[in-house]
Structures are given as structure tokens and as C-alpha cells.
Amino acid sequence: MTWKSEWIKWSTHKELPSQLKKHMNEMNETEREDAFYKQLEFGTGGMRGELGVGPNRMNIYTVRKVTAGLAAYIEENGAEAKKRGVVIAYDSRHGSEEFALEAAKTLGAYGIKSYVFEELRPTPELSFAVRYLRAYAGIMITASHNPAEYNGYKVYGEDGAQLPPTAADAIITHMNKIENELVLQVKEERELLSQNLVSYxxxxxDQVYLDYVKGLQLNSDETKINLHIVYTPLHGTGQTLVPQALQNAGFQHITIVDEQKNPDPNFLTVSSPNPEEAQAFQLAIQYGKETGADLLLATDPDADRLGVAVKNNSGDYVLLTGNQTGALLLHYMLSQKQEKGILADNSVMLKTIVTSELGHAIAENYGVQTVDTLTGFKYIAEKIEEYKGDKTFQFGYEESYGYLIGDFVRDKDAVQAAVMIAEAAAYYKGQELTLYDGLIQLYETYGYYKDSLTSFTLKGKDGAEQINRIVNRFREHPPAEISGAAVEKIEDYQSGKRINLLTAQQERMDLPSSNVLKFWLQDGSWFAIRPSGTEPKVKFYFGVRQGTNVESEERLKEVKASVINAVKEI
Incomplete structure (x- = not known):
């Protein structure tokens, strides 16, 4: 297949929608090659890409192709799997509702039933619905926190978690057998309804899910009544559940950012609907200053990630990192459970390999085991399933603003996290402290852990090649030292080896293969390199620990500068 032959195939397809035809006519040569030189990649994280025409873009035909691959996989697993069906949800992005229906229409052509949410809903509710309805799979149409020109397609297994590699590979095998996605057969909605192949x-x-969330409460005292919260769904799905979940938990002073309350696929009030970025909180901070709010909360478009801002000692709002929010949640839950005598002896906390080691220190203090997983919440969900009956799951999180408290969901859940961080804030307020005060207490107890993330966005074919060059250079020619500290250990998650450069010893790591490198320095600092599986980015993660805030900030700057300079020389 060449991009030009694919271009001809699509341009001569008589039933191509007029909007896609118009897009084809407006493309220059470079845009054509990028849109047609390959199939949009599908993996364990599903697929995600820019909206548009061509096999390397999100459109009805690429959605039909991956759904046909899923349908063939379900057929392989027998009549019972087909009967159990697939739950489908979608967010507020361009094309999301249309793509959800196209998925149902494609499944219907294989005789597979779909349960489609009648309106946009958060990703965690999709995960919950798969488990609650005992469906065989789930589909979430979302591009998470990506810019407005993106959309995506995530597939969930019967346990409510994103697909493991073996299932994803099986779907890819079936997709590769489809020679022409443009001629795949689908059933129309009226047929699906008449044949009972779709239920809305x-x-x-919603009510069942919210009842489960309410059951997570650790305290129901009157301090909640006095907490003032500002919440923004950033034009996404969070508005459908987060305010109600907070109210159910006893919070009465909840102000919604009106300008960002309603769904908007263009996300016009923000440059990116990403709660990890300060600009996404600009309106919430204005509301906070007007209302004197104690806590500001923001969820991304599919409400699986939660951003938090709190007042510092100067009375200004500061954004917490995902690592800081995760540490506060973990400490609050473990301390309260221990105080109430309900912290199980066989408890386990799960985090990813690029998440701060502060969580490990907190868990160890409460006698809770920490297990590291690869980046991606599916690996946390996989461990929850593996440990069922043997260990008591307490908390799972990753630095990228994803948290899970109750395992009735098997993906990160901003609805759960919003309720629990608000409960923690109310607890501290009852002691005349803020969440920021609580964070400083953690640092004073365990050390000043500081972490950071730097990403390089490299789009298109040339960008993908540059990302490979960067990773390969660090893998094949690793640095001997970084900012004055020798590199002590290298963890290569692709080969599964941990190498101690000082002793020349090697050991195997019990984790699936992944294109990630992690470098540990002699002073305890570390950095990791990981190409994104869903965006045209290579990500660099950094972590340090020092005795004071100033020392940690300075050390973090030094390590980052040294690594970034090495990248720029590639």
C-alpha cells in the first residue's frame, strides 16, 4: 500500500460524505501523505488521532474498521459473548455521538447487541456499566484531554478495564484482514431497534453508579457543610455526575463555572481542555476569588482525570500536580482507615513507574505494600484483578492526574477522586488547615519529593522517526552521569532488564515489555523516557528528593537541564 493508492481509493469512493470530499480537495501534498500513508494505530490504549479524511485520521470509516475487528474478536469467543454485547459511551467532542452510533451499527451487522448511552457520559461510568451490565466489552469515544481537533476510540474488556495486549493484538489481526474499510456493511439504527440489537x-x-461512589465516604461529619468548592467540567462530561456526587456526599456550597458548564467540542474558553495545565483553571480561579472557595476542581472532557487547586499560605490559588494530589488522597485514606481500625493487613497500593516515590514512602509508613506498574491505567486494573481475594486494593494512581479509589470501576475516575479530595479538604478545614498545609506536612514528614514532566511534540512521519532516534540514542548510548551524579541503574522496560552500572549486575523485571527507559542516579534522583502511545510526543519524567523545598527545586532544575541539553544534541 502506498499513500497515493490509498488516496485514489478514497477519492473515487462514490459514497464518501461531502464533508470528507471537501476536506480531500483542500489538502496539500504533505497533508495528503500524512493522512494516507498508514492506518491510524490501534493498541492497548485504543486509537486516537486528528479528525479528518484518510486511514490515518478519525472518521466513520476508521471507526467502522476497528469496530469490525472488535466484532470479529467477540465472535471468536462464542454466542454467549455476542449476546452479552458491548456498552458504548461518548464525550463532547466533534463526531463523538456519530462515531458511537457507527460503532453500534457495525456491531449490529455482526448480530452483536449494543447498550448505548443516550447522552454523553464520563469514561469511568462506561467502565462501571460494562461490569454492572455484565457486557462482554465496552467502547468509549473520546480523546481525553487532547485539543479539539482530536478524537479517539478506547476498548474495554469484560472486567471494565482497557484491553490487555493479547486482546488488542487479536483485534489488530482481524483489522488487518479488512482490505477496504470503505465498503464495510452496517445496519441502520431503525433496524437495530426493531431487532433489539441496541438499547439506550x-x-x-447513573443512580446506581452514584450510590457506589457515595459508599466510598470515610467521614460524614459537618465539616463538609462549611467547605466551598468551585468546579469546572471544561465543557465535557463531568457536569453529568460530579456535582451530584459531591452533593450526595454532603457538600452544599458548590459553584459551577458557568462559561464552561455546557458541552462544547471547540473548548472555546481554553487553549486545551487539560486540567494539568494552568490556563484551564483561569476561570475557576476567578470564581474562587469571588466566592472565597477552599477548593477548585476541574475534570477533562471524559472526566477520568482530575485537576485540583488550593490556597497556599499567601492566600493565592496554586495547582497541585498529579503526584501531590495522589499523595494527599493516599495519606488521607490510609490515616482515616487506620484510625477507624478498618485498614486491612494485606493492603496494596498501585502506582506507575513514572509516579512519585512519595506515595511509596506514605504507604510503607502505614504497612501497605506498593506495587509499580507500567504507565497506563490498564496495568493498574490488571493488578486489581490479579490480586482479587489475595490482597486488599486501597488506591491506584498515576502522575498524569488519574486516581482510583473504589474498584467497582477499572479505570481512573475523576468523579470518585473529586468526592474524596473534597472530603480530605473538609477534614483539614475542620482542623483550621488547608490541603496545602496538609501537603507541607507530608513533605516535612517524608522529605521534599519534587517531580516534573517535559514533553516534545513531534508530529507526522518525520516526527515519529525523530522520537525513535531520541529513545534509541539513550538506549544504545546511555549517559554515564547527569548533573554531577553518576547513573547507577538503568531499567529498560523493553528488554525487561535492570542493569546496575556500578556493579555490572543484571536482573529481570517482572513487567510486560514496553518502550520505556528509566535512569536512577546515585543521589536518588531519576528520570524516565517514554514515547506516548496516544499522542505524537516523547515524554521525559523527572523525580528528586531533598531535605528542603529550596534544595529539591534546585536539584530538579539541574537534572532537567542536563537531560534536556542531551536531547537537543541528538
């Missing part, structure tokens, strides 16, 4: 779901399931 919504409010009844």
Missing part, C-alpha cells in the same frame, strides 16, 4: 441507557445507571 442513562439515568437509571
Amino acid at each position: 441507557i442513562g439515568e437509571n445507571l
Whole structure:
């Protein structure tokens, strides 16, 4: 297949929608090659890409192709799997509702039933619905926190978690057998309804899910009544559940950012609907200053990630990192459970390999085991399933603003996290402290852990090649020292080896293969390199620990500068 032959195939397809035809006519040569030189990649994280025409873009035909691959996989697993069906949800992005229906229409052509949410819903509710309805799989149409020109397609297994590699590979095998996605057969909606191949779901399931979230509470005292919260769904799905979940937990002073309350696929009030970025909180901070709010909360478009801002000692709002929010949640839950005598002896906390070691220190203090997983919440969900009956899951999180408290969901859940961080804030307020005060207490107890993330965005074919060059250079020619500290250990998660450069000893790591490198320095600092599986980025993670805030900030700057300079020389 060449991009030009694919271009001809698409341009001569008589049933191509007029909007896609118009897009084809407006493309220059470079845009054509990028849109047609390959199939949009599908993996364990699903697929995600820019909206547009061509096999390397999100459109109805690429959605039909991956759904046909999923349908063939379900057929392989027998009549019972087909009967159990697939739950489908979608967010507020361009094309999301249309893509959800296209998925149902494609599944229907294989005789597979779909349970489609009647309106946009968060990703965690999709995960919950798969488990609650005992469906065989789930589909979430979302591009998470990506810019407005993106959309995506995530597939969930019967356990409510994103697919493991073996299942994803099986779907890819079936997709590769499809020679022409443009001629795949689908059933129309009226046929699906008449043949009972689609059911629409919504409010009844909302209530069940919200009841589960309410059951996570550790304290129901009156301090919640005095907490003032500002919440923004950033034009996404969070508005459907987060305010109600907070109210159910006893919070009465909840102000919604009106300008960002309603769904908007263009996300016009922000440059990016990403709660990790300060600009996404600009309106929430304005509301906070006007209302004197104690806590500012923001969820991304599919409400699986939660951003948090709190007042510092100067009374200004500061954004917490994902690592800081995760540490506060972990400490609050473990301390309260220990105080109430309900912290199980066989407890385990799960985090990813690029998440701060502060969580490990906190868990160890409470006698809770820490297990590291690869980046991606599916690996945390996989461990929850593996440990069922043997270990008591307490908390799972990753530095990228993803947290899970109750395992009735098997993906990161901003609804759960919003309720629990608000409960923690109310607890501290009852002691005349803020969440920021609580964070400083953690640093004073365990050391000043500081972490950072730097990403290089490299789009297109040339960008993908440059990302490979960067990773390969660090793998094949690793640095001997970084900012005055010798590199002590290298963990190569692709080969599964941990190498101690000072002793020349090697050991195997019990984790799946992944294109990630992690370098540990002699002073305890570390950095990791990981190409994104869903965006045209290579990500560099950094972590340090020093005795004071100033020392940690300075050490973090030094390590980052040394690594970034090495990247720029490639």
C-alpha cells in the first residue's frame, strides 16, 4: 500500500460524505501523505488521532474498521459473548455521538447487541456499566484531554478495564484482514431497534453508579457543610455526575463555572481542555476569588482525570500536580482507615513507574505494600484483578492526574477522586488547615519529593522517526552521569532488564515489555523516557528528593537541564 493508492481509493469512493470530499480537495501534498500513508494505530490504549479524511485520521470509516475487528474478536469467543454485547459511551467532542452510533451499527451487522448511552457520559461510568451490565466489552469515544481537533476510540474488556495486549493484538489481526474499510456493511439504527440489537441507557445507571461512589465516604461529619468548592467540567462530561456526587456526599456550597458548564467540542474558553495545565483553571480561579472557595476542581472532557487547586499560605490559588494530589488522597485514606481500625493487613497500593516515590514512602509508613506498574491505567486494573481475594486494593494512581479509589470501576475516575479530595479538604478545614498545609506536612514528614514532566511534540512521519532516534540514542548510548551524579541503574522496560552500572549486575523485571527507559542516579534522583502511545510526543519524567523545598527545586532544575541539553544534541 502506498499513500497515493490509498488516496485514489478514497477519492473515487462514490459514497464518501461531502464533508470528507471537501476536506480531500483542500489538502496539500504533505497533508495528503500524512493522512494516507498508514492506518491510524490501534493498541492497548485504543486509537486516537486528528479528525479528518484518510486511514490515518478519525472518521466513520476508521471507526467502522476497528469496530469490525472488535466484532470479529467477540465472535471468536462464542454466542454467549455476542449476546452479552458491548456498552458504548461518548464525550463532547466533534463526531463523538456519530462515531458511537457507527460503532453500534457495525456491531449490529455482526448480530452483536449494543447498550448505548443516550447522552454523553464520563469514561469511568462506561467502565462501571460494562461490569454492572455484565457486557462482554465496552467502547468509549473520546480523546481525553487532547485539543479539539482530536478524537479517539478506547476498548474495554469484560472486567471494565482497557484491553490487555493479547486482546488488542487479536483485534489488530482481524483489522488487518479488512482490505477496504470503505465498503464495510452496517445496519441502520431503525433496524437495530426493531431487532433489539441496541438499547439506550442513562439515568437509571447513573443512580446506581452514584450510590457506589457515595459508599466510598470515610467521614460524614459537618465539616463538609462549611467547605466551598468551585468546579469546572471544561465543557465535557463531568457536569453529568460530579456535582451530584459531591452533593450526595454532603457538600452544599458548590459553584459551577458557568462559561464552561455546557458541552462544547471547540473548548472555546481554553487553549486545551487539560486540567494539568494552568490556563484551564483561569476561570475557576476567578470564581474562587469571588466566592472565597477552599477548593477548585476541574475534570477533562471524559472526566477520568482530575485537576485540583488550593490556597497556599499567601492566600493565592496554586495547582497541585498529579503526584501531590495522589499523595494527599493516599495519606488521607490510609490515616482515616487506620484510625477507624478498618485498614486491612494485606493492603496494596498501585502506582506507575513514572509516579512519585512519595506515595511509596506514605504507604510503607502505614504497612501497605506498593506495587509499580507500567504507565497506563490498564496495568493498574490488571493488578486489581490479579490480586482479587489475595490482597486488599486501597488506591491506584498515576502522575498524569488519574486516581482510583473504589474498584467497582477499572479505570481512573475523576468523579470518585473529586468526592474524596473534597472530603480530605473538609477534614483539614475542620482542623483550621488547608490541603496545602496538609501537603507541607507530608513533605516535612517524608522529605521534599519534587517531580516534573517535559514533553516534545513531534508530529507526522518525520516526527515519529525523530522520537525513535531520541529513545534509541539513550538506549544504545546511555549517559554515564547527569548533573554531577553518576547513573547507577538503568531499567529498560523493553528488554525487561535492570542493569546496575556500578556493579555490572543484571536482573529481570517482572513487567510486560514496553518502550520505556528509566535512569536512577546515585543521589536518588531519576528520570524516565517514554514515547506516548496516544499522542505524537516523547515524554521525559523527572523525580528528586531533598531535605528542603529550596534544595529539591534546585536539584530538579539541574537534572532537567542536563537531560534536556542531551536531547537537543541528538
